Amino acid sequence: MQSISRKDLIRRACSFAEPFRISSGESFRLEDVDPEDTLHLEAEDKPLAKEALTMGIELLAEYQDKLYAQDSWGLLLIFQAMDAAGKDGTIKHVMSGVNPQGCQVSSFKAPTSVDLDHDYLWRCMQCLPERGRIGIFNRSYYEDTLVVRVHPELLEHQKIPPELVGKDIWKERFKDIRHFESYLSRNGIIVRKFFLHVSKKEQKRRFLERLNNPEKNWKFSAADIRERAFWEDYMAAYEDMIRHTASDEAPWYVVPANNKWFTRVAVAAAIIETLDSLNLRYPKVGEEARRELESARQALEAEKA
Ligand code: AMP
Ligand code: MG
Numbered sequence: 001m002q003s004i005s006r007k008d009l010i011r012r013a014c015s016f017a018e019p020f021r022i023s024s025g026e027s028f029r030l031e032d033v034d035p036e037d038t039l040h041l042e043a044e045d046k047p048l049a050k051e052a053l054t055m056g057i058e059l060l061a062e063y064q065d066k067l068y069a070q071d072s073w074g075l076l077l078i079f080q081a082m083d084a085a086g087k088d089g090t091i092k093h094v095m096s097g098v099n100p101q102g103c104q105v106s107s108f109k110a111p112t113s114v115d116l117d118h119d120y121l122w123r124c125m126q127c128l129p130e131r132g133r134i135g136i137f138n139r140s141y142y143e144d145t146l147v148v149r150v151h152p153e154l155l156e157h158q159k160i161p162p163e164l165v166g167k168d169i170w171k172e173r174f175k176d177i178r179h180f181e182s183y184l185s186r187n188g189i190i191v192r193k194f195f196l197h198v199s200k201k202e203q204k205r206r207f208l209e210r211l212n213n214p215e216k217n218w219k220f221s222a223a224d225i226r227e228r229a230f231w232e233d234y235m236a237a238y239e240d241m242i243r244h245t246a247s248d249e250a251p252w253y254v255v256p257a258n259n260k261w262f263t264r265v266a267v268a269a270a271i272i273e274t275l276d277s278l279n280l281r282y283p284k285v286g287e288e289a290r291r292e293l294e295s296a297r298q299a300l301e302a303e304k305a
Contacts, residue, residue, distance in 0.1 A: 009055055010276050016269035020253045025246035030239040030254070035199040037256040049265050056268040057097035063272070064134060066280035068102040071132040073278055074189040077271065078137045080146070081196035082234060083224040084206040085257045087138055090196065094268045095136065104129055107138040116157055120144040120173075121180060128189065141180075142193075145173050145241050150233045174244035181250035191250035192274050194267055195238060196257035200231050 004012075019039065022028050041049055067073060079087045095103060106127035115123045121141050129135025148154045149170055181191045198206075207228075210220040227234070246252045255266045285293065 004052075004055065006059070009052075009059060010272060012052070013056060013059075013269040013272040013276075016266050017253065017273045020255050020266055021251050021270070022242060022246040022254055023248045023251040025243035025252075028239070028243050028246065028254075030197070030235055030242070033197055033254045033256060035197050035202065035256050035258040038259055038262040041262065046261050049261050053093070053261075053265050053268055056265070056272055057094065059272055060094070060268065060275070061097040061099070063275035063280060064098045064102050066282055067134070067275065067278075068099070068132045069282050070280060072188060073280075074129040074131045075134045075271075075274065076129055076137065076184065076189055076191045077134065078140045078142065078191070078193040079196065080139060080142050080194070080238075081257065082198055082203060082231075083221075083227060084203050084210070084219075085196040085198035086260050086263055087196060089260060090194075090264055090267050091136055091138060093264050094271065095134075098134065102132065103134045103136065105136040105138060108140055108143060111157075116159060120158065121176075128184070131188065141177065142241060142245075145170055145177070146234065146237050147227075149237045150227075150230050170240070171244070174241070177245050178247060178250075181245070181247065185249040190274060190278070192270060193245075193250060193252045194270070195242065195252055195254045196263055196267075197254055198257040200228070202258045203228065 016039065020033070067075065079091060081087050091105065095105075104127070106124075108124065111120075111123065124137065124141045127135065127137070148158070155165060155169070184191055207220065207224065210216040242252045242254065253266070253270045255263050255270075257263045
């Protein structure tokens with residue numbers, strides 16, 4: 001494994017990301033993605049996959065350093081999933097090697113009264129990554145087409161003038177989101193979206209683990225069981241959302257999430273693929289700046305002590 005060249009690693013990363021990338025949603029069907037899928041890898045390949053992930057994480061750190069130095073592009077990574085699909089763990093592992101100064105994580109929970117006094121994009125806009133940074137959204141404005149769609153009574157709390165809430169509201173939101181994401185892309189903020197696709201059966205197994213293991217009790221919330229009862233509605237909402245908001249500039253990656261080790265590899269691969277496509281370079285120092293560096297070097301070397 002250690003002998004893998006950088007070029008090889010990037011090529012492999014692309015091969016792990018590509019099968020899950022949805023750039024055009026018309027024909028997308030959630031049932032075509034198997035949450036158990038691990039491509040050609042078997043359970044006994046797990047140690048190899050972990051090793052590859054470690055190398056991928058090192059590569060990500062290198063890209064992030066260049067992104068920061070260039071101070072031009074920004075990267076927004078959006079994570080959406082059902083409860084216990086592994087969003088938090090994936091974010092923790094995949095970003096473990098990057099410099100915290102270049103990374104901002106924002107988690108979006110039920111909106112506050114201040115949030116509800118604004119349009120639904122408002123709270124997310126305030127957390128967009130700066131140029132040179134990676135911004136991670138743990139949930140996002142997409143919740144306003146998911147949980148709010150599954151529980152339409154939440155829409156009433158959004159205080160939108162009633163005449164603006166019609167039967168096309170979800171289509172309208174998808175359109176606004178598409179435009180918002182292309183606006184970001186046109187400004188150099190790259191958008192990549194991840195749906196970690198876990199099965200209902202695996203969610204049950206993970207909930208039971210949270211209930212049975214005292215160290216995991218804190219992760220369990222009674223609300224999670226309530227939402228589980230709406231599984232089919234959520235799947236339909238996710239599918240429709242992906243169909244309408246997948247684009248070339250802001251693709252969805254629908255990542256199988258029943259095997260955490262695989263989810264992490266696929267997500268890291270997609271981020272590597274994205275950052276590699278930017279051809280990031282450390283900024284070149286101009287003639288004048290080079291002269292300044294040279295005189296600073298001479299001054300330092302001339303110091304007595
Ligand atoms: P967790 O990420 O598990 O801490 O849960 C956060 C909760 O906030 C989830 O149940 C989400 O569905 C909920 N949430 C996030 N955004 C919204 C929103 N815009 N409207 C209503 N609930 C939301
Ligand atoms: Mg939760």
